[in-house]
Amino acid sequence: MEKVVLFVDVQNVYYTTKQAFGRNFDYNEFWQQATSNRQVVKAIAYAIDRGDAKQKEFQNILRAIGFEVKLKPFIQRSDGTAKGDWDVGITIDALEYSKDADIVILVSGDGDFDLLVNKLKVDKDKRVEVYGVESLTALSLVNAASEFVPIDGALLLY
Numbered sequence: 001m002e003k004v005v006l007f008v009d010v011q012n013v014y015y016t017t018k019q020a021f022g023r024n025f026d027y028n029e030f031w032q033q034a035t036s037n038r039q040v041v042k043a044i045a046y047a048i049d050r051g052d053a054k055q056k057e058f059q060n061i062l063r064a065i066g067f068e069v070k071l072k073p074f075i076q077r078s079d080g081t082a083k084g085d086w087d088v089g090i091t092i093d094a095l096e097y098s099k100d101a102d103i104v105i106l107v108s109g110d111g112d113f114d115l116l117v118n119k120l121k122v123d124k125d126k127r128v129e130v131y132g133v134e135s136l137t138a139l140s141l142v143n144a145a146s147e148f149v150p151i152d153g154a155l156l157l158y
Contacts (some may be wrong), residue, residue, distance in 0.1 A: 005101040006034060006043040007090050008067070009108035016109050016133040025107075030131065030155055031056070034105050042097045043067045046083040046086035050074045067142050091116050098126050107131040107151075111138025118144050131155070 013025045031043075045062045048122065049055070049071035059069045072086060079109050082132070089126035094116055098104050106113060119125040121144070130137070130145035142148045 002022045002038045002103055004035060004038040004103040004105060005094070005097045005107045006042050006067075007094055008043075008045040009090060009106075009110060010045050010047040010062075011085065012110055014028075014133075016085060016136040017151060020070045020133045020135055021156055023158070024149060026155050026157045027062060027067075030107070033043060033155070034129070034131070037080075038103065039068060043103045044069050044070055044093060046072075046090055048072055048074045051113055056155040063088070064101065087112050097122075098124055099115070102124070103127045103129060105131065106145075109133055109137030109141065111140045114138065114140040114144040117141065121146060124130045 006064070017023055017025045026082070041073070043066050045067040045071060047059065048056075059071070062069050070089065072089075090108075090113070094104060094106070098120055104126050105107075106117065106128065113130075117128045117130065120128050127146045128144070129147045130141055130150060131149045131151055133142065134150040
């Protein structure tokens with residue numbers, strides 16, 4: 001049985017599915033599809049913590065599915081902009097946990113991850129599956145992936 005590690009950029013998938021479809025990502029369906037006939041070594045969902053009750057409920061749902069949830073505080077800058085991405089954290093974890101897996105799954109459309117995906121494929125000899133909203137995923141990331149899986153239809157909640 002193939003061993004798989006999963007890394008989900010929660011903010012990216014939330015905003016891209018909302019923008020493209022006006023709908024939310026179906027984490028249960030994703031889990032079933034991505035882990036079918038595979039052994040999950042590690043699954044981490046990376047999110048921003050705003051501390052509200054609805055968000056805590058969502059994080060508990062992710063944990064019930066099988067994800068470890070890593071949180072970073074939401075930072076509002078004095079100029080009104082916000083900071084809250086997990087790119088470095090995801091990269092470090094992917095390099096760390098991929099050693100125990102055959103397949104790395106990344107859910108994000110962020111083109112900054114193309115370097116990570118290439119490193120995992122070339123230097124670590126891993127298969128890397130990238131899930132993202134096709135119209136909002138960087139072409140460099142799509143091209144870097146061993147397989148690109150578009151988030152649409154079955155992977156969206158109604």
